Amino acid sequence: MIRVEELEKHFGALHVLKGVSLEVQKGEVLVIIGPSGSGKSTLLRCINLLIEPDSGRVFLDGTQVNRRDIRPEWVRQQVGMVFQSFNLFAHLTALQNVTLGPIRVLGTDPTTAGAQGRKLLARVGLADKADAYPAQLSGGQQQRVAIARALAMNPKAMLFDEPTSALDPEYIREVLDAMAALARDGMTMIVVTHEMGFASEVAKRILFMDAGRIIEEGSPEEIFHSPKQERTRMFVGKILR
Amino acid sequence: MPATFDEQRRSRVRIVDILLAILVTVGILAYILDVLALRWGLSTAYIGRSYPNYLKAAWISLYVTTIAYFIGMGIGFVLGWARSVRTLPLARVMAARRREAVAAADGGSPGAGLFLGTLLVYGIKYYVRRTADAYVAIIRGTPLFVQIVFVWSAVLVFYPRLDPLVQGLLAGVIALTANTGGYQSEIFRAGIQTVHSGQVEAGRAIGLSRWGAMRYIVLPQAVRLVIPPLTNEYIGLLKASSLLAVVGSVPELTTFGRSEAFQTFHIFEAFALVVGIYLLITVPVSKVVEWIERRYRIPGLGIQAPRTARV
DSSP states (O other), X not given: OEEEEEEEEEETTEEEEEEEEEEEOTTOEEEXXXXXXXXXXXXXHHHTTSSOOSEEEEEETTEEOOSXXXXXXXXXXXXXXXXXXXXXXXXXXXXXXXXXXXXXIIOXXXXXXXXXXXXXXXXXXXXXXXXXXXXXXXXXXHHHHHHHHHHTTOOSEEEEESTTTTSOHHHXXXXXXXXXXXXXXXXXXXXXXXXXXXXXXXXXXXXXXXXXXXXXXXXXXXXXHSOSSHHHHHHHHHHHO | OOOOHHHHHHXXXXXXXXXXXXXXXXXXXXXXXXXXXXXXXXXXXXXHHHHHHHHHHHHHHHHHHHHHHHHHHHHHHHHHHHHHSOOOOHHHHHHHHHHHHHHHGGGSOOOHHHHHHHHHHHHHHHHHHHHHHHHHHHHHHSOHHHHHHHHHHHHHHHOTTSOHHHHHHHHXXXXXXXHHHHHHHHHHHHHHHHSOHHHHHHHHHXXXXXXXXXXXXXXXXXXXXXXXXXXXXXXXXXXXXXXXXXXXXXXOHHHHHHHHHHHHOOHHHHHHHHHHHHHHHHHXXXXXXXXXXXXXXXXXXXXXXXOOOOO
């Protein structure tokens, strides 16, 4: 479904990605962990081309998509993204947040988009919040609207960039539940997160990244309980404690 | 619904407030009238007779200002956007492209068209940005008075045969448009840059184009943020339109008032009318904008309802 080969990215003098390759099958959930500054977020953004990689190839369904003859907007329509800080459109209601993409990008007529939007909001448990503005929602509710917004584009895969890191502890559960439900429905997902419970429960594979490289890959059991690399052991030791 | 004790008390307080305000205003007006009419011999007959002519002159001020303001808004938005875009020096971009092309060369040779495209896209971006910077520097760095005189003399030189009124109007509108365009670009730049970058990123992530993100996400938020400074700019521009008096051939409010003053020698009456009419325009404009602001206010975004002091 998603394949990445030898991604390289520099920000000025900073070498953020140093030849990262990975592959995710259809319906698979891949979790990426690693210390901050290790390039996880950059990697996600290179996959939906929010950031243009310096070199390397990104494949979606077997087609290389980081080519000049493919519009990055077209790629982003098919790969949904959920951000750490929600980034709900502050001037739109929850429902308008969800329907903006279908109406303005896909050209869906507003009535149909509205009906779909309400269904999606119901799916993340927010049917009654359709007309609330982001500032009137809790962090957990905002993040669930953000998930619905990404789903509204009917994506082939979803990217989650630390979706619970900015949340108060009391709201983490509801977001993780929504994500787990999505995984059960067979969505292909790449999730950057430090929620070990979620990772063990939902992911088959975990990648550990550090300093722009993938250091280790394995099942949750292997990564959390018997990591092979010293750096993985140190990192996991810190977050499990 | 029965009013609570607190509400009743507050409404009583409000009535007292209003009465006090009216009393003070009437007192001040009476004093001014006394000074002007009785001690200086202000001719109310002149005012009553000629105020329609002043209103006509005010319409010219209003037209010139409004036309310049809205054309300037277009210029301001484009320049402001250009100035908020991050650009890179061309040499750096080309060097990066060359590196990339060499890296990709095993899959085929890089076409010259690719380089040309890059040069075009980044070159245009870079020079548009620099031009916008220079424009704003020139507009902000020189007096509006000088700008008007300069444009006016240019019009006189290039179109010497035009009617003086048309020459004056042309010069006035061009100078005011150029000026407000420069100032509004700074307002728009501030507005655009205040909208959190995550908002654009989220918009781009659902597949919106650069323009789409601007149109549907940044602008609706930025405009709400910059309504107060934009109003300020309009009022400022209306007042600045009085500088067209230097041109002389455009009978806008100040020009008209001045010529009346020195032809009829009703000097105080003339300028009292001019001042009064400027206020008559600017005060309602701010009130209308306040209403618009309230009407389009969104919870949690930008300027919130002002906290009023409770007695």
